[in-house]
Amino acid sequence: MNYWLLKSEPDAFSLNDLQSRPNQTEHWDGVRNYQVRNMLRDDIKKGDQAFFYHSSCKVPAIVGVVDIVSDGYPDHTAFDAHSKYFDAKSTPESPRWYMVDVAFHRALKREIPLSELKQQAFLLDSDFALTRKGSRLSIMPVSVDQWRYILSLE
DNA sequence: GCCAACGTTGGC
């Protein structure tokens, strides 16, 4: 079992939005970055867990935990000419983009802001991807030790 | 294959 961090802009899709969905489940679609695509296609598996991170907002922070409830499968929004995620170069026969399904697990007892994570020597020393300079990936791996450490800050 | 131009992300 592996751990991840998923970024989302709360104005577009927040943890509360996920909790409000039918079955508290949603497709994690629209990823159009090859490095993240590879993770979705090859590495992220049903049964994994991920932090839900709010980005591009007043207080960027880890706000909750979600369950990965599917393996990666082709992102069908790429096939839909009306979708903003349409990509003519991705076809059902040869899909270019992938997604997984995620389910609400729980909200953290308190939000853990990025500013606080940046002050944690353990995370800096262990090369935590979120606080790494220039890191812009919308999905990133979290080690078991990092996962437990962050939960201990709750 | 290089690299300039452009677009995007996301913290501040």
Place this chain on the structure above:
DNA sequence: GCCAACGTTGGC
């Protein structure tokens, strides 16, 4: 709104 850091595109 600014801007640093990346990623992508396309001419050559």
